[in-house]
Amino acid sequence: MEEFKTVRELYEAVNFGDVMQIDLIDEVELEGWIKTNRDNGSIGFIELNDGTYFKNVQLVYTSELDNHDEVSHYLTGTAIDVKGKFVLTPNGKQPFEIQVKSIELEGAVDPSYPLQKKRHSFEYLREIGHLRPRTNTFNAVFRLRSVLSMAIHEFFQDQGFVYVHTPLLTGITCEGDDMFHVATDFKNPNSYFGKPTLLSGSGQIHVEAFAMAFRDVYTFGPTFRSEKSSTRTHASEFWMIEPEIAFADLDDDMALIEDCVVYCINYCLENAPEEMKFFNERIDTTLMDRLNHVINTPFKKMEYTEAIEILKEAVKNGHKFDESRIEWGMDLQSEHERYLTEVVAKGPLFIINYPKEIKSFYMRENDDGKTVAACDLLVPGVGELVGGSQREERYDILKRKMEESNLSMEKYQWYLDLRRYGGCKHAGFGIGFERFMMYLSGINNIRDVEPFPRTYGNMDY
Amino acid sequence: MEEFKTVRELYEAVNFGDVMQIDLIDEVELEGWIKTNRDNGSIGFIELNDGTYFKNVQLVYTSELDNHDEVSHYLTGTAIDVKGKFVLTPNGKQPFEIQVKSIELEGAVDPSYPLQKKRHSFEYLREIGHLRPRTNTFNAVFRLRSVLSMAIHEFFQDQGFVYVHTPLLTGITCEGDDMFHVATDFKNPNSYFGKPTLLSGSGQIHVEAFAMAFRDVYTFGPTFRSEKSSTRTHASEFWMIEPEIAFADLDDDMALIEDCVVYCINYCLENAPEEMKFFNERIDTTLMDRLNHVINTPFKKMEYTEAIEILKEAVKNGHKFDESRIEWGMDLQSEHERYLTEVVAKGPLFIINYPKEIKSFYMRENDDGKTVAACDLLVPGVGELVGGSQREERYDILKRKMEESNLSMEKYQWYLDLRRYGGCKHAGFGIGFERFMMYLSGINNIRDVEPFPRTYGNMDY
Numbered sequence: 043m044e045e046f047k048t049v050r051e052l053y054e055a056v057n058f059g060d061v062m063q064i065d066l067i068d069e070v071e072l073e074g075w076i077k078t079n080r081d082n083g084s085i086g087f088i089e090l091n092d093g094t095y096f097k098n099v100q101l102v103y104t105s106e107l108d109n110h111d112e113v114s115h116y117l118t119g120t121a122i123d124v125k126g127k128f129v130l131t132p133n134g135k136q137p138f139e140i141q142v143k144s145i146e147l148e149g150a151v152d153p154s155y156p157l158q159k160k161r162h163s164f165e166y167l168r169e170i171g172h173l174r175p176r177t178n179t180f181n182a183v184f185r186l187r188s189v190l191s192m193a194i195h196e197f198f199q200d201q202g203f204v205y206v207h208t209p210l211l212t213g214i215t216c217e218g219d220d221m222f223h224v225a226t227d228f229k230n231p232n233s234y235f236g237k238p239t240l241l242s243g244s245g246q247i248h249v250e251a252f253a254m255a256f257r258d259v260y261t262f263g264p265t266f267r268s269e270k271s272s273t274r275t276h277a278s279e280f281w282m283i284e285p286e287i288a289f290a291d292l293d294d295d296m297a298l299i300e301d302c303v304v305y306c307i308n309y310c311l312e313n314a315p316e317e318m319k320f321f322n323e324r325i326d327t328t329l330m331d332r333l334n335h336v337i338n339t340p341f342k343k344m345e346y347t348e349a350i351e352i353l354k355e356a357v358k359n360g361h362k363f364d365e366s367r368i369e370w371g372m373d374l375q376s377e378h379e380r381y382l383t384e385v386v387a388k389g390p391l392f393i394i395n396y397p398k399e400i401k402s403f404y405m406r407e408n409d410d411g412k413t414v415a416a417c418d419l420l421v422p423g424v425g426e427l428v429g430g431s432q433r434e435e436r437y438d439i440l441k442r443k444m445e446e447s448n449l450s451m452e453k454y455q456w457y458l459d460l461r462r463y464g465g466c467k468h469a470g471f472g473i474g475f476e477r478f479m480m481y482l483s484g485i486n487n488i489r490d491v492e493p494f495p496r497t498y499g500n501m502d503y
Numbered sequence: 504m505e506e507f508k509t510v511r512e513l514y515e516a517v518n519f520g521d522v523m524q525i526d527l528i529d530e531v532e533l534e535g536w537i538k539t540n541r542d543n544g545s546i547g548f549i550e551l552n553d554g555t556y557f558k559n560v561q562l563v564y565t566s567e568l569d570n571h572d573e574v575s576h577y578l579t580g581t582a583i584d585v586k587g588k589f590v591l592t593p594n595g596k597q598p599f600e601i602q603v604k605s606i607e608l609e610g611a612v613d614p615s616y617p618l619q620k621k622r623h624s625f626e627y628l629r630e631i632g633h634l635r636p637r638t639n640t641f642n643a644v645f646r647l648r649s650v651l652s653m654a655i656h657e658f659f660q661d662q663g664f665v666y667v668h669t670p671l672l673t674g675i676t677c678e679g680d681d682m683f684h685v686a687t688d689f690k691n692p693n694s695y696f697g698k699p700t701l702l703s704g705s706g707q708i709h710v711e712a713f714a715m716a717f718r719d720v721y722t723f724g725p726t727f728r729s730e731k732s733s734t735r736t737h738a739s740e741f742w743m744i745e746p747e748i749a750f751a752d753l754d755d756d757m758a759l760i761e762d763c764v765v766y767c768i769n770y771c772l773e774n775a776p777e778e779m780k781f782f783n784e785r786i787d788t789t790l791m792d793r794l795n796h797v798i799n800t801p802f803k804k805m806e807y808t809e810a811i812e813i814l815k816e817a818v819k820n821g822h823k824f825d826e827s828r829i830e831w832g833m834d835l836q837s838e839h840e841r842y843l844t845e846v847v848a849k850g851p852l853f854i855i856n857y858p859k860e861i862k863s864f865y866m867r868e869n870d871d872g873k874t875v876a877a878c879d880l881l882v883p884g885v886g887e888l889v890g891g892s893q894r895e896e897r898y899d900i901l902k903r904k905m906e907e908s909n910l911s912m913e914k915y916q917w918y919l920d921l922r923r924y925g926g927c928k929h930a931g932f933g934i935g936f937e938r939f940m941m942y943l944s945g946i947n948n949i950r951d952v953e954p955f956p957r958t959y960g961n962m963d964y
């Protein structure tokens with residue numbers, strides 16, 4: 043006989059609706075934490091959560107329990123072991139309940155326990171980061187984080203991509219100056235490795251070497267940025283997904299991005315249905331509509347040059363942007379991106395072929411000499427979700443661009459060499475994992491989608 | 504009609520042996536890199552690898568090619584696009600070949616290309632870390648790394664474990680003093696976060712908070728250690744897997760470790776068969792026997808105290824250890840561990856209940872007051888593969904042990920608080936991912952299982 047030991051197993055049997063299966067459930071043993079406990083003297087109700095499922099299970103106990111007095115005083119948060127009888131309750135609020143035969147105390151709760159049955163603000167919960175995963179909202183967030191991680195691995199592995207752990211300790215960076223430095227001795231910071239050491243801001247440079255061996259590869263790991271910004275989207279430590287594909291151009295890249303985004307949304311809807319429903323009900327009531335729209339709408343493409351014309355036209359017609367000086371060569375701001383995806387495209391939109399001056403040195407120069415084969419994916423409600431490009435595979439052009447960017451040729455010679463040792467056209471993209479999490483949950487602060495967020499001035503726990 | 508665009512797809516169709524399927528393959532287009540190219544004037548053979556599969560595909564071309572002269576001079580490493588006809592060759596060395604219709608150059612190779620058709624030493628290949636994934640050995644290693652990563656995720660996710668990204672920037676550590684320090688300004692190292700910042704050596708402390716919300720959780724991410732050691736097993740940056748399970752004791756922990764190790768070995772044998780065969784033939788001819796033995800032998804258990812008696816007896820009977828002073832309380836050396844697992848248990852062996860003095864403060868004190876509920880899994884050929892323990896869930900005892908370890912109570916109060924807010928018995932373990940990789944491949948230097956290894960004094964690329 044199959045054993046049912048978790049709340050998830052019980053819900054799944056019941057949701058699956060297999061009567062034969064359910065008939066087998068009789069006595070159950072559960073362990074978990076009390077969410078609420080109320081008792082009227084003769085009958086008591088405990089909402090128990092064991093962490094395996096978003097929903098609680100209702101325990102019903104009576105004064106016949108040996109330790110009834112004790113049990114009736116168990117506080118929210120108490121860890122208990124339960125034995126009881128599983129009973130379907132087709133007319134109840136819950137589909138089933140457990141008629142308790144015994145309850146044993148596993149771990150008591152001090153009355154100072156800060157999580158009580160009331161709404162706590164996100165700001166307050168950040169101050170108890172070690173406890174907030176126990177709340178409904180953060181339980182949903184961090185399970186989604188796990189489910190989305192798996193979605194990413196399955197998406198790439200199913201297609202034969204090789205997962206590469208690019209190094210975090212590095213001497214090079216392609217992501218600007220806001221980098222953390224690492225040392226064992228601050229007075230002599232180069233003493234351990236013999237050279238200046240940074241925390242990586244991207245695995246792309248390194249993973250390109252692996253694309254030249256395995257064709258299709260991806261990274262998924264932590265990255266770091268030491269910007270002194272305290273906005274809702276900045277974190278000092280965050281996770282990135284960076285696929286790199288060989289024998290591929292910008293169109294191949296965009297096809298992969300579209301597949302990936304749609305796959306991940308579907309995967310989360312399928313594998314975290316209770317959590318997604320919760321987000322839609324409590325966090326962002328437009329969430330499901332937004333996500334369903336994205337998975338059902340082919341992604342559009344628009345040249346950067348056309349985007350600029352459209353924005354100019356919008357300004358002329360009276361649309362107000364904070365930055366209304368629209369000119370070719372500018373970097374698009376979030377307000378511009380959202381206008382393009384929400385008002386113009388009314389759905390997911392790739393902007394392609396950006397001016398080379400505002401993009402990175404490694405992006406492939408187009409024949410016009412002015413633009414590079416880059417794409418940003420914009421989505422309604424958020425703006426930029428993914429950034430990608432075809433990479434510059436021509437040795438001489440890449441070298442010139444690196445010189446123009448004042449990069450150390452010595453440090454990057456191996457990267458350049460990938461272009462003269464059987465190089466090929468290749469492309470890749472980056473997804474900020476937390477950005478994706480915010481998009482999928484409706485949570486609007488990066489601090490609330492990271493287990494223990496690190497931001498400028500804040501590193502608690 | 505299905506498209507066959509990669510070498511893997513062709514091999515899988517042929518290996519699967521579906522004649523109808525194979526009949527559908529006619530014209531194919533491939534892209535890849537030349538491994539070898541030989542031409543006798545009228546007929547030429549190219550071994551092509553496209554990174555998707557461990558084996559090469561044979562291209563056969565004749566002097567009828569428009570660019571025959573050019574093609575016949577393509578060097579090892581050249582990237583090409585190929586069109587041709589798929590032909591089964593049941594009597595050939597390969598099961599099939601491609602009769603070339605056209606070859607186009609995608610990327611040439613400079614004659615200085617350091618990878619030629621000959622054996623290169625591991626030491627030499629470390630000096631060309633950006634190219635070594637293209638060699639057979641490192642291609643096999645880094646695909647196995649990807650496959651093993653996925654094995655770990657599937658093992659835990661299939662059982663409902665929640666994947667937690669514990670932070671790498673941290674103010675606390677439970678793994679000793681050899682930690683890297685992080686700052687934006689070495690003259691004022693606390694300026695960014697307002698406190699001293701380390702790179703994490705373990706996610707365990709943080710993930711315990713999540714086990715108290717989700718019951719079953721795991722981490723899988725980078726960790727750091729700044730030991731000034733240059734041995735074949737030390738790296739400054741490496742990956743760790745750290746599961747943590749609530750409502751679980753040491754026996755549950757060991758059952759999970761055994762399941763995990765066996766699952767991962769089976770998964771790699773199934774999903775990287777060519778690579779595993781290669782390791783067995785070229786790297787360690789005892790590999791398959793060793794792994795098959797492990798997956799077919801129930802893991803044994805032995806008390807530390809008994810292990811000491813057995814080692815004493817062995818010394819008495821003339822067995823030579825480098826460290827032959829065996830006494831209760833000592834930390835077992837690798838030679839002792841290997842004797843126990845290879846000679847005594849002749850298979851995987853858990854040593855349990857170690858003296859508390861040689862184990863970490865967070866391990867649960869046994870009733871004897873002398874030992875803790877810890878387990879190390881020893882396996883033949885390697886010694887320690889996994890270390891785990893039941894955690895101390897009793898507030899007062901944990902607090903006392905932390906005081907004895909001179910830990911800052913202020914920094915760890917939140918960790919202690921997990922014990923007074925509905926704590927429960929729980930356990931967990933850690934697997935060094937690179938150690939596991941070495942075990943599964945027979946590769947005996949950690950530098951050769953990491954994409955871009957970082958070790959004391961070495962941070963190239």
